[in-house]
Amino acid sequence: xxxxxxxxxxxxxxxxxxxxxxxxxxxxxxxxxxxxxxxxxxxxxxxxxxxxxxxxxxxxxxxxxxxxxxxxxxxxxxxxxxxxxxxxxxxxxxxxxxxxxxxxxxxxxxxxxxxxxxxxxxxxxxxxxxxxxxxxxxxxxxxxxxxxxxxxxxxxxxxxxxxxxxxxxxxxxxxxxxxxxxxxxxxxxxxxxxxxxxxxxxxxxxxxxxxxxxxxxxxxxxxxxxxxxxxxxxxxxxxxxxxxxxxxxxxxxxxxxxxxxxxxxxxxxxxxxxxxxxxxxxxxxxxxxxxxxxxxxxxxxxxxxxxxxxxxxxxxxxxxxxxxxxxxxxxxxxxxxxxxxxxxxxxxxxxxxxxxxxxxxxxxxxxxxxxxxxxxxxxxxxxxxxxxxxxxxxxxxxxxxxxxxxxxxxxxxxxxxxxxxxxxxxxxxxxxxxxxxxxxxxxxxxxxxxxxxxxxxxxxxxxxxxxxxxxxxxxxxxxxxxxxxxxxxxxxxxxxxxxxxxxxxxxxxxxxxxxxxxxxxxxxxxxxxxxxxxxxxxxxxxxxxxxxxxxxxxxxxxxxxxxxxxxxxxxxxxxxxxxxxxxxxxxxxxxxxxxxxxxxxxxxxxxxxxxxxxxxxxxxxxxxxxxxxxxxxxxxxxxxxxxxxx
Amino acid sequence: xxxxxxxxxxxxxxxxxxxxxxxxxxxxxxxxxxxxxxxxxxxxxxxxxxxxxxxxxxxxxxxxxxxxxxxxxxxxxxxxxxxxxxxxxxxxxxxxxxxxxxxxxxxxxxxxxxxxxxxxxxxxxxxxxxxxxxxxxxxxxxxxxxxxxxxxxxxxxxxxxxxxxxxxxxxxxxxxxxxxxxxxxxxxxxxxxxxxxxxxxxxxxxxxxxxxxxxxxxxxxxxxxxxxxxxxxxxxxxxxxxxxxxxxxxxxxxxxxxxxxxxxxxxxxxxxxxxxxxxxxxxxxxxxxxxxxxxxxxxxxxxxxxxxxxxxxxxxxxxxxxx
Numbered sequence: 001x002x003x004x005x006x007x008x009x010x011x012x013x014x015x016x017x018x019x020x021x022x023x024x025x026x027x028x029x030x031x032x033x034x035x036x037x038x039x040x041x042x043x044x045x046x047x048x049x050x051x052x053x054x055x056x057x058x059x060x061x062x063x064x065x066x067x068x069x070x071x072x073x074x075x076x077x078x079x080x081x082x083x084x085x086x087x088x089x090x091x092x093x094x095x096x097x098x099x100x101x102x103x104x105x106x107x108x109x110x111x112x113x114x115x116x117x118x119x120x121x122x123x124x125x126x127x128x129x130x131x132x133x134x135x136x137x138x139x140x141x142x143x144x145x146x147x148x149x150x151x152x153x154x155x156x157x158x159x160x161x162x163x164x165x166x167x168x169x170x171x172x173x174x175x176x177x178x179x180x181x182x183x184x185x186x187x188x189x190x191x192x193x194x195x196x197x198x199x200x201x202x203x204x205x206x207x208x209x210x211x212x213x214x215x216x217x218x219x220x221x222x223x224x225x226x227x228x229x230x231x232x233x234x235x236x237x238x239x240x241x242x243x244x245x246x247x248x249x250x251x252x253x254x255x256x257x258x259x260x261x262x263x264x265x266x267x268x269x270x271x272x273x274x275x276x277x278x279x280x281x282x283x284x285x286x287x288x289x290x291x292x293x294x295x296x297x298x299x300x301x302x303x304x305x306x307x308x309x310x311x312x313x314x315x316x317x318x319x320x321x322x323x324x325x326x327x328x329x330x331x332x333x334x335x336x337x338x339x340x341x342x343x344x345x346x347x348x349x350x351x352x353x354x355x356x357x358x359x360x361x362x363x364x365x366x367x368x369x370x371x372x373x374x375x376x377x378x379x380x381x382x383x384x385x386x387x388x389x390x391x392x393x394x395x396x397x398x399x400x401x402x403x404x405x406x407x408x409x410x411x412x413x414x415x416x417x418x419x420x421x422x423x424x425x426x427x428x429x430x431x432x433x434x435x436x437x438x439x440x441x442x443x444x445x446x447x448x449x450x451x452x453x454x455x456x457x458x459x460x461x462x463x464x465x466x467x468x469x470x471x472x473x474x475x476x477x478x479x480x481x482x483x484x485x486x487x488x489x490x491x492x493x494x495x496x497x498x499x500x501x502x503x504x505x506x507x508x509x510x511x512x513x514x515x516x517x518x519x520x521x522x523x524x525x526x527x528x529x530x531x532x533x534x535x536x537x538x539x540x541x542x543x544x545x546x547x548x549x550x551x552x553x554x555x556x557x558x559x560x561x562x563x564x565x566x567x568x569x570x571x572x573x574x575x576x577x578x579x580x581x582x583x584x585x586x587x588x589x590x591x592x593x594x595x596x597x598x599x600x601x602x603x604x605x606x607x608x609x610x611x612x613x614x615x616x617x618x619x620x621x622x623x624x625x626x627x628x629x630x631x632x633x634x635x636x637x638x639x640x641x642x643x644x645x646x
Numbered sequence: 647x648x649x650x651x652x653x654x655x656x657x658x659x660x661x662x663x664x665x666x667x668x669x670x671x672x673x674x675x676x677x678x679x680x681x682x683x684x685x686x687x688x689x690x691x692x693x694x695x696x697x698x699x700x701x702x703x704x705x706x707x708x709x710x711x712x713x714x715x716x717x718x719x720x721x722x723x724x725x726x727x728x729x730x731x732x733x734x735x736x737x738x739x740x741x742x743x744x745x746x747x748x749x750x751x752x753x754x755x756x757x758x759x760x761x762x763x764x765x766x767x768x769x770x771x772x773x774x775x776x777x778x779x780x781x782x783x784x785x786x787x788x789x790x791x792x793x794x795x796x797x798x799x800x801x802x803x804x805x806x807x808x809x810x811x812x813x814x815x816x817x818x819x820x821x822x823x824x825x826x827x828x829x830x831x832x833x834x835x836x837x838x839x840x841x842x843x844x845x846x847x848x849x850x851x852x853x854x855x856x857x858x859x860x861x862x863x864x865x866x867x868x869x870x871x872x873x874x875x876x877x878x879x880x881x882x883x884x885x886x887x888x889x890x891x892x893x894x895x896x897x898x899x900x901x902x903x904x905x906x907x908x909x910x911x912x913x914x915x916x917x918x919x920x921x922x923x924x925x926x927x928x929x930x931x932x933x934x935x936x937x938x939x940x941x942x943x944x945x946x947x948x949x950x951x952x953x954x955x956x957x958x959x960x961x962x963x964x965x966x967x968x969x
Contacts, residue, residue: 033719033721050662053662054698056694077725383924387923391953
């Protein structure tokens with residue numbers, strides 16, 4: 001297996017793996033077979049059935065158990081001499097601090113979310129440990145990247161799109177895409193009916209059926225004389241019928257938009273289904289099967305797109321089953337993509353709403369993917385990626401940094417290549433994470449509150465979990481368990497204040513310092529006041545700027561220590577232009593991928609595509625705006641049965 | 647493909663991959679019968695992938711008993727002598743693979759594929775061979791091509807930290823996705839024998855050096871009556887001599903077949919660089935899935951990976967007039 005030096009480096013290495021899922025299983029197996037002796041692995045998840053198509057270290061009998069632990073046990077069977085230390089925990093836990101990371105020679109990520117990746121990136125930078133990143137989605141182009149502090153870019157040098165947010169009114173009043181209907185059904189209707197009653201909810205709840213009472217009643221409160229069926233019908237007519245009528249009354253809204261159709265039960269399901277009572281009996285008998293409105297109603301294929309009438313039947317039946325058979329859970333439920341009844345409810349509700357607004361309906365299979373942010377995945381891609389990660393890891397361990405590569409896995413070959421290695425990119429000098437460049441925030445300091453800033457910018461965009469915010473020497477906010485009462489109360493007060501009204505006013509020209517002690521990350525933000533924001537394009541009402549577009553040259557030939565040092569100038573020029581070609585192809589390929597890739601609320605899918613061009617910020621902005629209904633995947637048209645509206 | 651729907655169990659298990667290739671493709675996979683002859687680090691990776699994908703059946707042929715070399719890069723065999731002692735590789739791998747997906751029939755077939763009757767191949771849609779001589783590969787490929795039903799043939803070989811995959815789909819038609827709709831695409835694959843008989847000087851100038859290196863090594867093994875992995879550094883002088891002969895006969899400059907590359911392969915002997923196995927096994931897995939499902943552009947007709955430069959390259963070694 002190569003030279004003795006290589007073997008030695010591998011034997012002595014202490015490796016940290018973050019994630020024991022799709023990539024993790026393949027990676028742990030390959031590390032073991034490659035002679036690694038000391039591997040630590042962190043994963044907070046337990047095993048689910050849908051993992052078993054690719055996470056081959058797990059069996060049906062392991063469902064519910066810790067991934068990290070079961071992975072370890074499985075590997076020991078064919079490689080008993082390896083030491084594997086599993087942690088069934090969240091990598092963001094404070095125990096995994098910089099000192100913890102410092103003990104490793106290399107960190108290998110097999111994660112599936114942006115948040116954790118950024119967190120690990122920062123800890124690796126602080127601990128000065130090389131990080132190897134990777135990502136896979138289905139069959140499509142993915143990559144393995146090496147991040148070494150001081151030599152290459154860090155994971156965050158290229159801006160990654162943060163989770164997509166929608167303006168509230170798009171969800172509550174003017175949906176134009178199916179995903180808006182899903183968000184409405186999941187985060188509003190489902191939450192209102194089955195979730196925590198104390199939670200704020202933007203759903204329109206007033207009963208306005210001509211009653212004279214001055215105080216509007218909450219339609220969602222069930223009357224003492226209302227049985228479940230009546231309640232269900234009342235809810236249906238309210239959310240799909242009456243609410244729409246009320247919205248239609250506001251002419252302004254619909255001046256340049258298609259007017260929605262109110263939908264009432266009497267028009268969709270004129271007959272009363274007596275059969276349902278029969279099914280109710282049946283359900284009580286088959287207690288061990290998970291509750292399903294689909295089977296009650298007699299629908300079996302999750303790939304079918306149901307009619308409005310069938311969706312309505314499912315909706316009512318799901319409601320009835322929740323209230324009749326899962327009463328104890330009501331008030332505590334959050335949407336879970338593996339909860340069959342919840343998925344049926346959300347699918348049907350979203351479809352009825354879509355029908356109202358002239359948006360195409362979707363199958364349960366597709367709706368579930370959107371609602372659950374499901375990442376599609378296969379074993380082969382993970383296996384290839386794992387092999388590439390280990391090859392890079394071994395180079396890193398031998399300090400063979402010159403030969404480290406970023407490798408793209410392409411679905412369609414570029415210049416005959418399916419696996420394309422590229423020299424790692426240099427660090428972005430404007431990266432607020434690994435360099436120390438201040439950011440710029442455009443915000444209306446008179447209307448935005450500190451809470452808005454903390455939630456939308458510090459936590460969401462900057463990915464800080466335990467932030468500390470200072471203005472000069474003054475602490476204006478921090479998160480912590482050990483704060484004194486009066487200090488904590490003061491912070492709570494600050495949160496609700498608009499920025500100019502803070503004890504130390506924040507206005508144009510102010511510089512704030514934001515830190516996260518666990519991630520050892522500190523960054524400065526210059527504030528600039530701005531009056532107006534575009535509701536659709538800038539729903540946060542704040543714009544964070546700071547990383548500048550990269551120069552084209554630095555993309556082409558990165559590391560100063562190019563391996564082409566010995567090649568004569570003419571040949572080098574050819575190589576540079578070839579690499580430029582290749583990079584252009586990569587960006588071209590990526591843009592094509594961005595057109596065909598499923599653009600759901602799943603941040604992972606869009607994150608992988610944000611390779612920079614001269615207009616990198618513009619591209620990621622475009623990508624967000626390009627958010628579409630479930631897009632047909634390139635080669636597999638029947639994955640989605642949606643019909644495009646236009 | 648209409649007819650039986652996937653079972654609820656299949657739908658639940660295959661959810662994530664159905665989102666990649668669709669229900670119809672999954673149904674076709676569930677009917678496919680695969681044969682793998684030769685079990686090593688690379689082919690067991692392929693076996694894992696294809697079983698997880700949910701094929702109808704996988705048949706393994708490799709009567710060799712477990713040895714230290716055989717255990718190398720093989721994660722299917724428990725390191726317990728009481729378990730593996732006296733049993734063949736195909737038996738042991740079969741047992742493990744069944745666990746990966748109870749819905750796939752995994753069988754161990756005794757015997758040597760080279761000696762099998764042609765009719766034996768009729769059971770299969772896909773045949774994968776590894777670890778045998780060029781002569782055997784050619785023979786099996788020829789047999790596959792003679793059958794009435796089209797049998798997809800793949801040969802895979804990993805040496806040191808590089809590897810080669812050969813694909814023969816004979817005459818293959820599929821719906822290729824275009825920017826708007828699909829277009830019918832016809833590919834005509836040469837047999838293994840025809841492909842490697844193509845004169846070297848007629849090949850594109852930038853053909854991977856691995857192509858030539860593999861042909862030289864293969865030819866040498868043939869002349870010595872040895873299988874892949876049975877050469878060593880002692881053979882280097884003789885191999886270099888053969889290289890000169892072949893290059894002269896083919897009017898090809900010897901620089902296309904670097905000595906360092908040949909040496910690397912010989913020094914390794916039977917050893918594989920473990921991380922290369924999942925890469926080659928993964929690419930092969932993807933190719934077989936594409937061929938069975940009829941979805942996606944299959945590669946034509948050689949694939950090379952070399953950890954030394956990290957490139958995974960497709961080479962089309964076929965007569966232009968046959969495309």
